[in-house]
Amino acid sequence: MLTKAPRGTRDILPAETGMWQFFEEKVREVSRLFGYSEIRTPIFEHTELFLRGVGEVTDIVSKEMYTFTDRGQRSLTLRPEGTASVARAYLEHKMQGEAQPVKLYYVGPMFRYDRPQAGRYRQFHQYGVEVFGASDPTVDAEVIALPLSFFRSLGLKDFTLHINSVGCPKCRGEYRQQLQASLKEIVGELCKDCAERYDKNPMRILDCKNEQCQELTKDVPAQLELLCEECADHFAAVREALDALGESYIVNPRLVRGLDYYTKTAFEIMSSELGAQSTICGGGRYDHLLSTIGGPDVPGIGFAMGIERVLLAMEAAGVQPRADRGTDVFVATAGVAAAEALKVTLALRQAQVAADKDYLGRSLKAQLKYANRLGVRYLVILGAEEMQNGQATLRDMQTGEQETVTLAALTERVVALVREAK
RNA sequence: GUGGGUGUAGCUCAGCUGGUUAGAGCACCAGAUUGUGGCUCUGGGGGCCGUGGGUUCGAGUCCCAUCAUCCACCCCA
Numbered sequence: 423m424l425t426k427a428p429r430g431t432r433d434i435l436p437a438e439t440g441m442w443q444f445f446e447e448k449v450r451e452v453s454r455l456f457g458y459s460e461i462r463t464p465i466f467e468h469t470e471l472f473l474r475g476v477g478e479v480t481d482i483v484s485k486e487m488y489t490f491t492d493r494g495q496r497s498l499t500l501r502p503e504g505t506a507s508v509a510r511a512y513l514e515h516k517m518q519g520e521a522q523p524v525k526l527y528y529v530g531p532m533f534r535y536d537r538p539q540a541g542r543y544r545q546f547h548q549y550g551v552e553v554f555g556a557s558d559p560t561v562d563a564e565v566i567a568l569p570l571s572f573f574r575s576l577g578l579k580d581f582t583l584h585i586n587s588v589g590c591p592k593c594r595g596e597y598r599q600q601l602q603a604s605l606k607e608i609v610g611e612l613c614k615d616c617a618e619r620y621d622k623n624p625m626r627i628l629d630c631k632n633e634q635c636q637e638l639t640k641d642v643p644a645q646l647e648l649l650c651e652e653c654a655d656h657f658a659a660v661r662e663a664l665d666a667l668g669e670s671y672i673v674n675p676r677l678v679r680g681l682d683y684y685t686k687t688a689f690e691i692m693s694s695e696l697g698a699q700s701t702i703c704g705g706g707r708y709d710h711l712l713s714t715i716g717g718p719d720v721p722g723i724g725f726a727m728g729i730e731r732v733l734l735a736m737e738a739a740g741v742q743p744r745a746d747r748g749t750d751v752f753v754a755t756a757g758v759a760a761a762e763a764l765k766v767t768l769a770l771r772q773a774q775v776a777a778d779k780d781y782l783g784r785s786l787k788a789q790l791k792y793a794n795r796l797g798v799r800y801l802v803i804l805g806a807e808e809m810q811n812g813q814a815t816l817r818d819m820q821t822g823e824q825e826t827v828t829l830a831a832l833t834e835r836v837v838a839l840v841r842e843a844k
Numbered sequence: 845g846u847g848g849g850u851g852u853a854g855c856u857c858a859g860c861u862g863g864u865u866a867g868a869g870c871a872c873c874a875g876a877u878u879g880u881g882g883c884u885c886u887g888g889g890g891g892c893c894g895u896g897g898g899u900u901c902g903a904g905u906c907c908c909a910u911c912a913u914c915c916a917c918c919c920c921a
Contacts, residue, residue, distance in 0.1 A: 426912075481919045485845080503921085532921080537845080540915065548921060615918065631917085680920060690921095701921060728921025756879045788873090790881035805879055819881070 430536070430544025441733055444743035445576070449529055449549050452572045456564065458527040458551050463507040465531065469497040475506035475715050477682025479622060486534040500533035504550045505683070505708065505724055506715070512554050513717040522555030529729075541699035541731040550705075552724035554712070559656050562687045562707060563663030565723050569691055569703045570669060576732070577741040580694040581702065583669065586646060586677035587657040588625075588688045591710065593650035598624060600648065608638050628676045644675030656686050683708040687723065693731070695738035702735060703727040750840045752793035753779040756786045756805030762829075763804055766814070769833050775840050794819065799843055800836060 427433060434442060453460070469489050476483050488500035501507055508526055511517075517524045529549045536542055551568065553561055566583065573581055589597060601624050605612075609620050613632040620627065628639055649657065664671055671689075679688045688706035696702070705725025713719045751770055755763045763779050770777035778796070780789045786803070793801050803815040814832050817824045818839075827835050 429912080486919080534920075536919075537917090538913085539917095542920075546921065550921090618918095626919095698916065699920075704921060726921060731921060754880085786879050787877085787881075792881085794881040801881085803879075807879080815879090817880075822881090824880090 428544070430538040432543065438733075440743045441736065442729075445549075445729060445733065445736075446529060448572065448575055449527070452568065452575060453527045453551065456525075456551075456568050458525045461508060461511060461526045461528050462530070463501075463504070463511050463528065466498045466500050467507055467510065469499040471506050471510055471715065472499055472502060475509065475683065475711060476503065480681055482534060482681070486536055488533045488535055502534045503532055503681070504528050504530070504548055504726060505552060505681075505711070505722075508550075508552045508724075509554075509711050509715060509717075509722065512552075512720075513712065513715070518555065518718060518720055523561070524554045525551065526554075527551040539699060540697045541728070541734050543730060547729040548726045549729055550724055550726035552722060554722045555720050556723075557707075557709065557721040559659035559687075560663050562656075562660045562723055563667060565705060565725055566660075566664065566687075566689050567667055567669060569705075569725055569727060572727075573691070573702075573732070576736055578693070578695075578732075578735055578739055580739065581735075582692050582694065583671040583689060584674040584677050584692065585660070585664075585671050585687065585689045586674050587649055587653055587686050588679060588684055588706070589645050589649050589653050590685050593648065593653055594645065594685075597645045597648050601625065601627075601642065604642055605639070611638055623678075625678045629678045646673070646675040653686055660687055679704065679706050683711040683714065685709045689725075693735040695735040696731060699731060701728070702731045747776070749776045749778045749796050749798050750843075751775055751777045751800045751802060751836055752789070752796065752798040753777060753802045753804065754786055754789040754793065755780065756803060758806050759804040759809050762809065766802060766804065766829070766832065770836060773833050773837050775833075775836055800839060802832065802836070 450460075469487070472483055472487065478484065482502045487502055490498060492498055508528060512524060512526075527550065529547070531545050531547050533545055535544060538544065551565065553565060566585070570581075570583065588594065602620065605620060605624060605627065609617060612620075612627065612635050613630065616627045616630050616632070616635050619630075625645065627635065628642065628644060630636065630639075646657070661671075661673075674690075677688055677690060684706045686707040686709065689704070690701050691703040692700045693702045694700070703725055705723070707721070707723040709721040710719065711722055753763045753767045753770070767777045767779045778798075780792070784792070786805070790801065799819055801817040801819055803817060805815070808814050808826075812829050813826050814829055815824055816827050816832070816835065816839075
C-alpha cells in the first residue's frame with residue numbers, strides 16, 4: 423500500500439504530460455479567444471457550499487463527497503465540481519459590481535468518491551467556464567459553441583451535441599407533479615432503480631437504460647413538451663442561434679442534468695470514441711444558483727469538461743501532441759575532466775541549449791548508449807587528449823561525423839549546430 | 845453501494861488434468877570493441893506466483909476470504 427497511489431487516483435507520468443500540456447495550451451488559447459479570464463479557487467470549500475449549491479439530494483452530495491473536519495472543527499469538502507466555488511468567489515468578491523457579464527474559466531482537479539471505471543477517477547480534472555449576469559439565449563449558444571470549437575482545435579471529430587431544456591422552478595414543479603401522476607400506475611413494473619427515482623428524481627426515469635422502462639415510458643410527455651412560455655421561447659432562441667452558427671445537434675427531451683441548480687438549457691457532448699462514460703462535456707444554465715447560496719438573483723450558465731475523458735478520446739482518435747524536443751547535447755567524459763564537463767554543460771545551458779552529462783562515472787561507451795537513449799543529437803567528448811590541447815570532440819549522433827573544436831569556441835559552435843538542426 | 849473478469853520478472857504474457865531448482869520476449873547491466881551509441885552475438889542480475897487461510901504426501905495450479913485492478917450498473921466529467 424505504501425507504494426501504491428490511492429484507489430481512483432493516478433500519476434500522470436512524463437510520457438503523458440505532453441498531452442496534458444497540449445490540452446492546457448489549447449484551453450488558454452480558446453478561452454482567451456472567447457473572452458474568458460482564468461480564476462483559481464481553493465481545492466476545498468466549506469461543506470455547506472456544496473450542500474446548498476449542488477443540492478443535498480444529488481448523488482454527488484449524498485454519497486460522493488470527500489468531507490473532513492479540520493483542526494478547528496470546521497467541516498470542509500474537497501470540491502466535487504467547479505461551479506459552486508466559482509459562484510462563491512463571484513459573490514465574495516462582489517463581481518456583480520464589475521462590468522457584466524463576468525466570464526470566467528478554470529482548470530483543475532475535482533474529487534468524487536465513486537467506483538473507478540474507464541474514464542472515471544476519484545481525482546479527476548475539469549476544464550470549465552461560467553458566465554454570470556447574462557440571460558440572453560445567445561450566451562447559451564456561445565457556451566455550447568466554445569467546447570465544440572475547442573474539441574475541433576484538439577483534432578477531435580467524432581462527437582455529438584445533445585440539447586434539452588429542463589425548465590425553470592415554475593414549470594418544472596408543475597411538470598414533476600404531472601409526471602408522477604402519469605407514472606403512478608406503472609411504477610410497480612419499472613426496474614428497481616426507477617422505483618427509487620420515482621420519489622427522488624422522477625425525471626430520471628425517462629433517462630433509464632433499462633429496455634422495459636424505456637418501453638413503458640415511451641409515451642410519457644417530457645419536460646420539453648410542457649415548458650412555460652418563457653422557457654419555451656428561450657429554448658427556441660437557443661436553437662435558432664445554434665442553427666445560425668451551423669452547429670448540428672440532437673434535441674434530446676430525455677436528457678437530464680444531475681445537479682439541482684440547472685434551469686432552462688441543458689446540454690451534453692458525447693464522444694463516440696469512448697465506452698460507457700462517453701460524456702466529455704456537460705453544462706447548462708443555472709439562473710438561481712447565486713440566490714440559492716445567498717447572493718442576488720444573477721443568472722448564470724457554464725459547462726464542465728472531463729479532461730481525462732477528452733484525453734482518452736484524443737488517444738482513440740490518434741491525436742499526437744508535438745513531441746518534446748528534450749535534450750540537445752550530452753557532455754561525455756573519458757576518464758578525466760569531470761569538473762570541465764560540468765562547466766561545459768552549464769555554459770551550454772546558459773546559452774539556451776538543453777544539455778546534460780553523466781553523473782555515474784560510466785564508461786564512455788555506456789555514456790554514448792545513454793545519450794542515444796535520450797535521443798540526443800550532439801555529443802561533446804572530453805578526454806585526456808582533448809584536455810591536453812584545450813579542445814573537445816563534437817560528434818553528430820545522427821550522421822556519426824566528428825569534429826574537433828577548441829573549448830573556447832565550443833559553446834558557440836554547438837549553439838550554431840542546434841539552431842541549424844531545428 | 846451492486847454484478848462480472850483479472851492478479852506470475854520493470855513491461856507483455858506462457859506455465860497442459862496439482863508433481864523436481866517457475867519460463868519466454870522486450871527492457872536493464874556487462875563483455876565481444878582497455879576513447880565511440882544504434883545492428884548482431886555471448887553472458888548476467890532480477891520473481892514472499894497480490895495477501896491470508898484451507899484441502900493435499902505435495903499448490904503458481906483446487907477451495908474460501910481479503911485487497912488491488914479492469915469492465916459494467918447507479919451516477920457523472
